[in-house]
Amino acid sequence: AQSVTQLDSQVPVFEEAPVELRCNYSSSVSVYLFWYVQYPNQGLQLLLKYLSGSTLVKGINGFEAEFNKSQTSFHLRKPSVHISDTAEYFCAVSDRDDYKLSFGAGTTVTVRA
Amino acid sequence: NAGVTQTPKFRILKIGQSMTLQCAQDMNHNYMYWYRQDPGMGLKLIYYSVGAGITDKGEVPNGYNVSRSTTEDFPLRLELAAPSQTSVYFCASSPELRLTEAFFGQGTRLTVV
Numbered sequence: 001a002q003s004v005t006q007l008d009s010q011v012p013v014f015e016e017a018p019v020e021l022r023c024n025y026s027s028s029v030s031v032y033l034f035w036y037v038q039y040p041n042q043g044l045q046l047l048l049k050y051l052s053g054s055t056l057v058k059g060i061n062g063f064e065a066e067f068n069k070s071q072t073s074f075h076l077r078k079p080s081v082h083i084s085d086t087a088e089y090f091c092a093v094s095d096r097d098d099y100k101l102s103f104g105a106g107t108t109v110t111v112r113a
Numbered sequence: 114n115a116g117v118t119q120t121p122k123f124r125i126l127k128i129g130q131s132m133t134l135q136c137a138q139d140m141n142h143n144y145m146y147w148y149r150q151d152p153g154m155g156l157k158l159i160y161y162s163v164g165a166g167i168t169d170k171g172e173v174p175n176g177y178n179v180s181r182s183t184t185e186d187f188p189l190r191l192e193l194a195a196p197s198q199t200s201v202y203f204c205a206s207s208p209e210l211r212l213t214e215a216f217f218g219q220g221t222r223l224t225v226v
Contacts, residue, residue: 001172009153032213043203044156044217051213090155099144099163099207100171101215103155 002026002093006104013081014112021076021107023091033074034092034101035065044090050074061085086111115139119204119218126194126225134189134221136204144207145187146171146215147179149200156203162187194225 003026013019025031033050048059055067065076074091091104120135138145143164148156158171162181176198178190187206191198201222205215 004155006155034214036217043219044205046214049214099209100146100158100161101156101205103148103157105153105155 001098001100002031002095002102004091004093004102004104006089006091006107008107009105010108010110012110012112015083016080018077018079019081019085019109021089021091021109023074023076023104025072025074025091025093025102027072027095030096032094032096033065033067034094035059035063035074035076036090036092038088038090038106040087047076047089081109081111083111083113085109117204117206117216117218119202119221121221122219123222124224126191126223128194128196128225130194131190131192132194132223134191134202134204134223136187136189136218137185138187138204138206138216139185140206140208140216141184142206142208142216143184144209145181146205146207147177147187147189148203148205149173150203150220151200159189159202191223196225199223199225 005024007022035047036044048057050057050067058064088106092101117138146161147159150156157173160179162168204218207215
């Protein structure tokens with residue numbers, strides 16, 4: 001099973017500033033990569049996913065992520081955040097021959113005015 | 114557009130009591146999962162199922178049991194509740210062997226006192 005490391009547990013950011021959330025995973029075998037968002041008191045919602053093809057993936061709400069195979073990373077970015085982006089963000093990885101997701105510990109993003 | 118439905122949303126149990134967390138999906142997905150979410154730990158897989166009648170342990174199965182008599186339902190049973198089982202529980206489902214996306218329920222917040 002994959003090990004997933006989210007390098008920042010808390011990220012405070014001002015409104016309209018850019019944000020980057022870092023994610024590294026353990027194995028360089030073929031993987032599927034995901035970012036999920038959890039708003040307060042809600043379930044997990046898929047932000048974006050990398051299955052194959054272009055290493056730059058665009059998701060909902062203006063987020064994008066870049067897959068870097070050599071660095072086994074899948075960092076999430078947004079050029080300008082809103083107050084409504086305050087949430088917890090989870091990176092998740094699945095080996096292509098597996099049907100289980102491994103999750104990182106999560107990064108809490110707090111957007112301030 | 115129900116998706117994955119979990120009941121109850123909240124529950125308080127006394128030590129030693131038992132309960133069943135219900136999970137139902139209406140997307141005809143073969144693969145279903147139970148995760149628990151603890152602060153700073155991300156989501157850990159408890160049990161999963163690849164189809165009706167087939168279940169298997171995840172990372173943290175101790176203290177839990179599951180069954181899968183139908184494609185739609187995947188209940189999680191706690192037989193002797195312990196304080197260590199205080200957590201938020203998420204059920205998820207996926208349509209494919211290769212996990213290209215998982216759909217999550219809203220979660221059940223369980224407190225054992």
